[in-house]
Amino acid sequence: MxxxxxxxxLVGVGGQGTLLASEILSETFMLAGFDVKKSEIHGMSQRGGSVVSHVRFGRAVAxxxxxxxxxxxxxxxxxxxAYRYLPLLHAGAKVVVNDYRIPPPSVLLGQEVYPDDLADRIRSRFPxxxxxxxxxxxSEAGNPKAANxxxxxxxxxxxxxxxEHWLAALHKMVPAKALEVNIRAFQMGRAL
Amino acid sequence: MDRAILSGNEAIARGAYEAGVKVASAYPGTPSTEILENVINYSEIDASWAPNEKVALEVAIGASFGGARALACMKHVGVNVAADPLFTLSYTGVRGGLVLVVADDPEMHSSQNEQDSRNYAKFAKIPMLEPADSEECKEFTRLAFELSEEFDTPVMLRSVTRISHGKSIVTLGERVDNLPAPALVKDAAKLVMLPGNARVRHPKVEERIVNLSRWGTTATINRSEMRSAELGVICSGVVYQYVREVLPQASILKLGMVYPLPHDLIRDFASKVKTLLVIEELDPFIEEQVKAMGLQVTGKALFSLCGELSPGRIRNALEQGGLLAKVVSAPVTVEKLPPRPPNMCPGCPHRGVFYLLNRLNAYVTGDIGCYTLGFLPPLNAMDTCVCMGASISNASGIVRSLPREEQQRVVAVIGDSTFLHTGVNSLMEMAWNQAPATVLILDNRITAMTGRQENPASGFTLSGETAPEVNIADLCRAIGIKHVVTVDPYDLVATRAVLEAEMQRPEPSVIITDRPCCLMKGECRFEKGKILAVDQNQCTGCKACLRIGCPAIEWQPASDGKKGKAYIDPLLCTGCTVCQQLCKFDAIN
Structure with missing residues (x-):
């Protein structure tokens, strides 16, 4: 090591499930024998605001x-x-993004436009x-809620x-009745 | 031994369990809330919410006087409310160990100010420990109880958002089981703080802080890590982790106890390094004390007094101060984007009320809770927000400064939990002195902003047991408010009529809205209505429905030069009907 x-x-909109996903990541890294730290903000930002969770793993994390x-x-x-937080990355970083748009308040009100070329803009900077x-x-896996x-x-x-560590973490963190669908969804993502 | 990934708050709860705590009390407040929510998982501890932080601390003091180990938890501003008992508790000392956990919020992620609680430890002359990760949260909590009993003092444990809501690996221990059984003991000289007794106690307080400073010089929680002799950094808490990240070669004096400081240890560390730095968030709390010792040290000359630190902010400050070579990099930049501030949820019972306050040109003295978001556009319906409970007393004061026609515009808006926290005292003042303002209590049955914690009007305790409910309307009448009206906030016509009538009344009155938070589950009284849709043939694009700022309603511009139309996202709509009531063209059904 x-x-x-x-x-x-992990970045998204408050209420999208970034917290649970960051928990599963952290659990996986601990099971794989690493030191793990994570940080996030609760409270006000969860009311539909912009949210970011940090997860770090390695031999020793400060x-x-x-x-x-x-x-x-x-x-x-x-x-x-995803686009908003690109400045937190280094130039060779890997970027995985859900093809999903949630209009922020100024777009809902028709005062600003949701940029339609964000995916291209990200791709041009991060191959x-x-x-x-x-x-x-x-949905194909059995439940649209398993998108994360x-x-x-x-x-x-x-x-x-x-x-094996990912699967063990999923078994530990996902409720039994949703486990099968989530394992299927996980494998579909892994095959991409 | 078992290991787990715990947040700082979970680890503090675990530490309280392992320390043998018997009683715990708190009022919810970000970032401290989850401590008590985790303490309740340990059946050995009697844990409950209090109506406010002063009461929470006094409950813990009572338990300590009974001989039990007791915990009180709150956010930084909560200590202001609890300051009255805290300062005298410093004189009485404890019987069972007492620890007050305070969670600060540098950067104000979810707070109205970023006061530095370390000053309270110095002000009240009590020790303060500051953990740097979850493992230390647990261990320092255990240690805090031991120190409390050994030195006959309350102990403050300070966390910050990045510690409370950060997670790291913790090794779990066993609960201590050799504590003396609590029992009533008469000890008036120690516990009855009248002048004669307090005068005897005060010198003990001064002596105690000297003894604690001496203890800190050899305590393992204060440790010097000697590396390069060029640069030495004094730091504590999460900042220690950032310093390790940015200055891996620097020597570090890591303080686990930030008050009182271990003077001999600091002198020794300073003598071994060429340049001495203090890196700390917010106030120059350590720096000023080190300077008072006559040592050469740099701190706030390089680092901001405002906001939280981060590895990047520390690196930048050190580069600008010439203490670190500049790293040449080409950072990724992005164009300006539409912002995404927090918003009230789709279906929130507060939304229509704020829409009406805006339309009625009300001057709204606001308060602390989800409904503070009513200040945001397009609602723009909050004009002041100071602290818990201030809405009512601010309204009472403001009307006294105004001519009658302006008085009518003043409406205090406060939630149920905040009303019961300290708003009730303010309402007593308003009724007593007959200040002619309108008070709007948005009763959604729960402390919503911090994540739906029970309060004295919810009918449930922290452990989920049914409890007596405060009848808010009866309470207001008992205080002396003659006009108390309850209204359904989803009925805009009725709510508007009530608001207009009460705002015109030349005496104090209270309006209570009675719909539960739309996020409540289980015994939830919130039921989704029929999901609504915009009839694209009827919609004229007048944008009236957009004025409530509902996240479920989106403006869709037309591409062919015609007028755009509104669209309702069926996945977000709760069927609350507020937008439907605003549509003059029957386009929402």
Missing amino acids: NDKVTNIL SPTVPEGEGDVLFGFELLE DFLLVDGLHLA TVLLGAVSKRLEIAE
Whole structure:
């Protein structure tokens, strides 16, 4: 095990499930024998605001937040938010984003426009970019609510952690009645 | 031994369990709320919400006087409310160990100010511990109880948002089981703080802080990590982690106890390094004390007094101060994007009320809760917000400064939990002195903003047991308010009529809205209505429905030069009908 700490950022809109996804990531890394830290903000920002969770793992992790410009992987739950947090990444980072748009208040009111070329803009800066139709794939897996798990599967493929640890974390963190669908959704994401 | 990934708050709860705590009390407040929500998982601890932080601390003091270990938890501004008992508790000391956990919020992620609670430890002359990760949260909580009993003092444990809501790996321990059984003991000289007794106690307080400083010099929670002799950094808490990240070669004096400071240890560390820095968030709390010791040290000359630190902010400050070589990098930049501030939920019972306050040109003295978001556009219906309970007393004061026609515009808006926290005292003042303002109590049955915690009017306790409910309307009448009206906030016509009538009344009156938070589950009284849709043939594009700022309603511009139309997202709509009532063209059904 080398001393390199891997930095993951989960970004989206409050209420989208970034917290649970970051819990599953952290659990996986602990099961794989790493030190893990994570940081996020609760409270006011959860009311539909922009949210970011930091997860870091390695032999020994100091700061719970990812140092600015050192993000290795961006796990985006929503396009505009994924784009907003790109400055937290380094130039060679990997970006996995749900192909999903939630209009912010000024767009709902018709005062501003939701940019329609965000995916292209991200791809032009980060060649290792994957846009995932999470909702569609999760529906195929059996429940559109498992969209985050499809994304998690896609992210898992970009991290060098054995599959058994991901599955063990899912078994521990996902309620029994939703487990089968989520394992299926995870595998679909992993196959992307 | 078992290991788990715990948040700082979960780890503090675990530490309280392992320390043998018997009684815990708190008022919810970000970022401290989850401590008590986790304490309740340990059946050995009697844990409950209090109506406010002063009461929470006094409950803990009572338990300590009974001989039990007791915990009180609150956010930084909560300590202002609890300051009255805190300062005298410093004199009485404890019987069972007492720990007050305070969670600060540098950067104000979810707060109205970013006061630095370390000043309270110095002000009240009590020790304060500050953990740097979840493992230390647990261990320091255990230690805090031991110190409390050894030195006969309350102990403050300070967290910050990045510690409380950060997670890291913790090794779980066992609960201590050798504590003396609580029992009533008469000890008036120690516990009755009248002048004669207090005068005897005060010198003990001064002596105690000297003894604690001496203890801190050899305590393992204060440790010097000697690396390069060029640069030495004094720091504590989460900042220690950032310093390790940015200055891996620097020597560090990591303080686990931030008050009182271990003077001999600091002198020794300072003598071993060429340049001495203090890196701390917010106030120059450590820096000023180190300077008072006559040592050469740099701190706030480089680092901001405002906001939280981060590895990047520390790096920038050190680069600008010439203490770190500039790293040449080409950071990724993005164009300006539409912002995404928090918003009230789709179906929130508060939304229509704020729409009406805006239309009625009310001057709204606001308060702390989800409904503070009513200040945001397009509602723009809040004009002041100071602290818990201030809406009513601010209204009472403001009307006294105004001519009659302006008085009529003043409406205080407060939630049920905030009303019972301290608003009820303010309403007593308003009734007593007959200040002619209108008070609107948005009773959604729960403390919503912090994540739906029970309050004295919810009918349930923290552990989920049914409890007596405060009848808010009867309480207002008992206080002396003659006009108390309850209204359904989803009925805009009725709510508007009540608001107009009460605002015109030349005496104090209270309006209560009675719909539960739309996020409530289980025994939820909120029921989704028929999901609404915009009839694209009827919609004239007048944008009236957009004025309520509902996240479920989106403006869709037309591409062919015609007028755009509104669209309702069926996945978000709760069928609350507020938008439907605003549509003059029957286009929403």
